[in-house]
Amino acid sequence: MSIFEAILLGIIQGISEFLPISSTAHLTIAGNLMNLIPEGQPELWTAFVAVIQLGTLISILIYFSKDVINISSDFIRDNFKLKLKYGEQSLNSRLGWLIAVGTIPIIVAGLMMKELIEGTITKNLYVIAASLIIFAIILAMAEKAAEQKRNMKNLRLADSLLIGIAQAFALIPGASRSGTTIAGGLFVGLKRSDAARFSFLLSIPAVFTSGIFELYRAFHYLNYTMIINLVAATFAAALSGYFAIDFLLKFLEKHSTFIFVIYRIALGLLVILILLTNII
Numbered sequence: 001m002s003i004f005e006a007i008l009l010g011i012i013q014g015i016s017e018f019l020p021i022s023s024t025a026h027l028t029i030a031g032n033l034m035n036l037i038p039e040g041q042p043e044l045w046t047a048f049v050a051v052i053q054l055g056t057l058i059s060i061l062i063y064f065s066k067d068v069i070n071i072s073s074d075f076i077r078d079n080f081k082l083k084l085k086y087g088e089q090s091l092n093s094r095l096g097w098l099i100a101v102g103t104i105p106i107i108v109a110g111l112m113m114k115e116l117i118e119g120t121i122t123k124n125l126y127v128i129a130a131s132l133i134i135f136a137i138i139l140a141m142a143e144k145a146a147e148q149k150r151n152m153k154n155l156r157l158a159d160s161l162l163i164g165i166a167q168a169f170a171l172i173p174g175a176s177r178s179g180t181t182i183a184g185g186l187f188v189g190l191k192r193s194d195a196a197r198f199s200f201l202l203s204i205p206a207v208f209t210s211g212i213f214e215l216y217r218a219f220h221y222l223n224y225t226m227i228i229n230l231v232a233a234t235f236a237a238a239l240s241g242y243f244a245i246d247f248l249l250k251f252l253e254k255h256s257t258f259i260f261v262i263y264r265i266a267l268g269l270l271v272i273l274i275l276l277t278n279i280i
Contacts, residue, residue, distance in 0.1 A: 001036055006229035009036075010052055010236025017056040017237070018200065018244040020139060020179030020260045021267075024049070025128045028173065029271065037123055045123065050214030051230055055237025057207045060200055062238075063245045067201065071096050091153055095201070101157050102164030103205045109168040110210070123173070125271055131174030132268035135183075140261045142183035150189040152198055159188040160202075167202060174268075177203055178248075182257065192252035200245060 012030055016023040027049055031037040037045045061068055075096030078089040086097060166184030170177035178199050185195025 001226075001229050003229060003232050005034055005036065006233040007236045010055060010233035011240045013049070013052050013233070014056055014059065014237040014240030014242075015244045016176075017053065018178050018241055018248055020176050020182055020257060021264055022128075022132060022135075022174050022176035022179065023053075023056075025132055025174040025176075025267070028123055028125065028128055031123075032125065047214045048230070048233075050210050052233040052237050053207050054211040054215070055234035056241040057204065057211060058234075058238040059241030059245060060204055060207075063242055064201060067092075067095075068204070071099070071201075086157075095152065098155055098157065098160040098198075099202055099205065102160040102167065102202045105161070105164040105168040106171065106206045107209070109171055110206075113171055125275055127172075128174035129268040129271040129275070131172050132264045132271070135169070135172075135175045135179055136261045136264035136268070139179055139183045139257055139264075142186035143256055143258060143261070146186040146192075147189045148186070148191045151191055151194045155188075155190070155198070162188055163198065163202065167199075167206065176264075177206075179260070179264075192257065193249055196248055196252050 009027060009030060012026050013023050016026040028037070031045060070092045074090045074092035078084045078093035079096075084093075086094065089097075163181055163184035166180045166187075167177060169175050169180045178196070181199035181202055182192070182195045185198055186192065190198065
């Protein structure tokens, strides 16, 4: 892998992580086109993808820095200093609980599906193409069912758990973490921009955990060239991810997610067509 290819993958990661179009799908397609996915060691590609996700984590932490600081400080104050009951806590402190509860499903699913996630099936383009289409339809159903009357102030722990379960489906390649969680938010009645905002905040623990774990595992394979490539890709993911977050939040203030639904279906069908003609 050249540094140019690493930067390109980082840009793809940053953009597709936050738009509901699946970063796994786009990285896997790009990796296959550039012949970068080692056939005998798929775990190397999984580690690379997970590590550069730390770039998108950086973009979230920078973009939502005030939210992260306020949620953390209020959570500590209300639960450990003041020892308030959940209903008496501030919005930021309750958001801390909502994020914690919403993170449980993906942790459980991740541990149960660890070997499957690291295996070849998650790089299978037929699986990815089918997932792009199926979860596009689910996102369209969420749009149709959405009442969009609630914001994050109205979220309950049960709502967060449901959105967290939706996030766990993002372990399926091609599903899209932002896509599944935004759909989950729409199903529980959130406005589009609030569904996206909560989706991004909810992703912080999961992305941090998987990225750090895979970074630790990747130390076994690291050499000077790979370190340079990882740093370049991570920086590119952070920069492109920041702009992707800003774009999507502003876009969803006035528009639906149907443009992403159409894109996902078109991409899924294109991948199937390419596979059937043996181009990839």
